[in-house]
Amino acid sequence: MIGGFLAVVGIVAAFLGILTPDALVALLDRVAPVLGFVVGLTIVADLSAEAGLFSWLAGVAARFSLGRVWVLWLLVVVLALLCTVFLSLDTTAVLLTPVVVLVARRVGASPLPFALTTVWLANCASLFLPVSNLTNLLAVHALGSPAPLTYAALVLPAAVVCALVPVVAVGIRYRHELAARFPAASVEAAPDRTLFLVSAIVVVLLVPALVSGVEVWIPAAIGAAVLVVAFAIKRRSALRIGLVPWGTLLFAAGLFLVVAAAQALGLAQLIGSAVGTGTSFGDLLRLSGGAALSANVVNNLPAYLALEPVGGSSVRIIAILIGVNVGCIVTPWASLATLLWHGRLQALDVHVPWGRYALAGLGLVVVMLPLSILLLSLAP
Template sequence: MAWIGGALVLAGATALVTGVLPAADAAATFDRAWPVLLFVVAITVVAQLAAEAGVFEVVAARLGVLARGRVFGLWLLTVLLAVVCTAFLSLDTTAVLLTPVVLALARVAGVAPAPFALTTVWLANTASLLLPVSNLTNLLALDRMNVRGAAGFVSLLGLPAVCATAATVGVLWLLHRRELRGRFRASPVPYVGDQTLFRICSSILLLLIPLLVVMPAPWVPACLAALALTATFALRRPEALQFGLIPWSLLLFAGGLFLVVGAVEASGLLDPIGRLSEHGTASVWAFAGAGAVGANLVNNLPGFLLLEPATTSPITLAALLIGVNAGPLVTPWASLATLLWHQRLVDDGVEFGWRRYVFVGAVAAPAIVAAATLTLSATS
């Protein structure tokens, strides 16, 4: 991703120097991008440090106790944890930090890891429709939706998001209903060495979650939480504060992508896409379908950035979000979260072939996108 990001930055800089991307358009792109990228950095630091303090492991172990030895109950609680983590801490956090925790929980319980692994990555994508902070695409769309913060976003996409999440859970259950039967022996909650650090991190997370919903600029509470956690770790565990906490590759990739898409938009190459908005209600389905196809062809973020200029209303923009958020379940590169998830599986020694992933995703993605789009059409 760093190499691709570097190439994108070079291409964007070339477009700026040659005049393909006017300076005014580049400045407008920067004004739009910096709050989003700052949020990504802050929430990544928060999630990494919270994991370092043992917060996710303790939560997962407590869910195992709450399941009372039932595999189906453990799976339902995993669904709940994946949805909450995705909604408030973003899909990439779920893919990177929750996946190994869920796999460890399945291993200790002695149950098949495949249903829990697929549940994590699918919900990391489809549940990212729930809140603006759940996905980078949502944050990018928020300023064009003409809605007031998270409340306005939820009023428009809340029901489709719930529908997409419910449809995902339903498909997952149909696929793995036999493996989710039976009982297991719950493992004890792991001991956390630095209880003070654990309590401080847990308190900051609990305070951050509602602030991300109610504050109009989510980067503000995310940055405050990141600074508070950094200061806490500087006092109690300074060795955890490493250069790698910052997602440099993602920043380079996203920054270069903003520049390149800005250049493409300024050149007029995207003008024909505007015809998608000329067909009334059908355009909602057109944007949802185009978003899903685009995400699986070139990745959800560039797919969104390329199609977004053609949207003409909050409804068509919401339909595009459904496509690029709930649709990237087929190809491995459809979302960064999927690639990060698979790398975690490899690191953990869990085999999950891409052929199987593509097959089940090709069946599930159209149904999930259609269910959410139908809800959007009916409620709008």
């Protein structure tokens, strides 16, 4: 509903001439590959989950955790990191959340440390590669379209800090729960070995393909096509119209249109006066803090698009990314991944009070933003 409303506002802006035809074409040229990547990767992730790949990975983690909850938790940390970095934060929120909750219940452990680890790493570990977050894919244009590994080198120190802080926080807060033990668990076989193998091969090949420098929508589309063909042959019932994330597409398209219209009306000048123009530690922290505040007021996607024109340099663009990616863990609507995560938890009857979640997220942001910006400002 929100996406539809935003899309209507954007269409009205186009009819009124606020968004010119040239501006619309430029916007489409920029966001179409991003949305194409979202569609392709969502189909890959959903069909891989249908084939039992993610459940098998979680089962392997339980099997090799030696009956210790803290070892299982660390394996979940690794799985969440890999999933977020290479398959995007939304994939982690949508697919990994129910898997880790069910595995935690299977071994008699509290699901809360596993659930919080998943959502915090989904957001905070989404700096590493362009494919890790939609905001990163948008920022690649402003950064001069660097190769994925070149981009990773730019953000690496800040990204490492932002991934470590939530892990340390969960480890300290839930140290007693994580110290428990459980009987050895077995790994369940995949329901269809052929589909499982095809899904595993597609996901494994996607990892190098997404960091190869090829436009990311291309390997995502190829992987999706391969899995669609495999499921059409083996399990046609799994192919449904809902595999395409229509709601996400409408929401993102509406946001892009509205922010583009706001930019045409002078939003950049208004924001620029609030976040400054320098590159010192104080200037970058002010910019990143403003980005975090904007993300929590609206959402991290429009917050990035609104702030990008006041970037002006690679270091300032990265500061904006740190703010919108890492700072969006306070309010539930700041990140689409957080809303998707909460929806999965509700379906599993796991309740996380928003007030407690917001306070914990605020505490993490207060620690992560200054540390990551300090490393960014000290980088050569």
